[in-house]
Amino acid sequence: MSTISTLSNHQVRLASRPVGLPTRANWSFTTEPVAEPGPGGVLVKTLYLSLDPAMRGWMNEGKSYIPPVEIGAVMRAGGVGKVIASQNPAFAVRDYVSAGLDVQEYCLVPQEQLKRSGMFKIDPSAGLTTWLNVLGMPGMTGYFGLLEVGLPKAGETVVVSGAAGAVGQTVGQIAKLKGCRVVGIAGGKAKCDWVVNELGFDACIDYKNSDVRAGLKEHCPKGVDIYFDNVGGEILDMVLAKITRGARIIICGAISQYNNTTPVKGPANYLSLLVNRARMEGIVVFDYADRYHVGIAEMAAYLKAGTMKSREDVVVGLENFPEALLKLFNGENFGKLVLQVAKE
């Protein structure tokens, strides 16, 4: 291994706030020297970064559930990496960790920021990218969102949009394990086939090539008891028209609306909540941080038993970050989108 002082850290920074889809002009690329950690600090070499729809929100000005990324700051991202220098007894050189590493090759985490970075050691045998997917934020979002907000009961019908995405694949697989009928919504035949044949969903509606309304009617003959919504827009309205009495709608995201340059389209069918005494509730995964270990343990057991799968779509190269991110918004990613920044 080279000595720390000879390393350069390539970084991707937010250069300007995008209007609509982010372009390469919204990013700047910088190079900095890498510093040794101070007392209690840890230096991590980034291996994989998680690319998520929520990133689009962090690029906007204004209050949300976390502050926006400042102009000029390294773009925020979670990732997995390897400790290459440590002044902290909790982390040893060669440990694999998951943490907020941001879009850069090396992340120096001073002692006072360790907790905020969420850094914890991971078992690489589960697969490093799995820790950004089923065992990571998306997995925890699906786990706590479905189980604690959705409250699924065996025999109920669960619909999940973005079914082949990171959160969607987790939600659907957990719902199947809990005895529900599961109907996915995804874009394209390949994703739909994978969701049904590999993940064991009961059906998957191809929103790009078929009529979603007709698909819901066909595959949810008893209506929709739980809808886990990652997309918003027209599909949310179509599902609202099919919910059952006492239905639960988990609002996890609205990827169809994130790059709008016009106002967000509100769900015109929201009065279906009244007619059906139904509930629509938002979820932010960070609220469950003190219980991630519970979710991770359960998901890891499923993975080990082979009753759950984790699929990632890997793009290679930090320099490809701007284009890689866009795959989320045109629906090109197949599985959880991750950026490989370095080989181990």
Next chain:
Amino acid sequence: MSTISTLSNHQVRLASRPVGLPTRANWSFTTEPVAEPGPGGVLVKTLYLSLDPAMRGWMNEGKSYIPPVEIGAVMRAGGVGKVIASQNPAFAVRDYVSAGLDVQEYCLVPQEQLKRSGMFKIDPSAGLTTWLNVLGMPGMTGYFGLLEVGLPKAGETVVVSGAAGAVGQTVGQIAKLKGCRVVGIAGGKAKCDWVVNELGFDACIDYKNSDVRAGLKEHCPKGVDIYFDNVGGEILDMVLAKITRGARIIICGAISQYNNTTPVKGPANYLSLLVNRARMEGIVVFDYADRYHVGIAEMAAYLKAGTMKSREDVVVGLENFPEALLKLFNGENFGKLVLQVAKE
């Protein structure tokens, strides 16, 4: 009292389904002889009928929480009346009752429909119209909606739209009794003054003559923890922009949208539910029917103690039903709207 056989029953029937606001052409007026009740049946003389925003929904074709009123049928309405003939030991002549009486002067309820009509004896000393207001469906809607869906805690800020209406006045008064800060939204200075000065709300925003956004900012400095929504539309969106983390929005109605000839306007700010981990949930009062007696007992105690008020807006004359109903949609009614069909 005249003998039953000499009486005529004037009725208001749904002649056609309205597009937009109902007009007189949507109604027909019929007269029928009055029949003696058969074994187990009860004949009631209508005194007051409840006019409610929900009636507009019942006039539309299509599935809702109850079936629509059929074309040619007597319009559905709850009311209070006096038993004038009975073949049922549970109801004696001269008893006052609350029941589904429909828009007509006399209601013959056969034994097999007694339960469905919801008929029960009432104590006239509380005021007959009070049984259509605070002690009736609107009161129960406010009581169960606020307490069981809203889950108010002392010190929280509760906003209620349609604050001077039947449900709104109940919600606000209960919320005050439970120790909340209560901000109403109503149309016009007179209603706002009444809500604050007579009912004891902390503030009331006049949506007809002031800026609701500014009013919410001024009167809800800590944000909105509970919003009891009777109106929908833009006001729902404005409140969504002000909700706190974990807020509850009770969807009771959307009077601003009921006469739309264009699609319902969905709440564009619904993603505030995500950011704030908040919940939007519909309520239909009929679900609590087996516990109305609990709500009625509590409300009756407040009324007796003078800690709750009940205000009704009385329109006289069955023949004025078509125009009276419209008062709900232009906001003309001041207090719970009732139609006096006969004097006692």
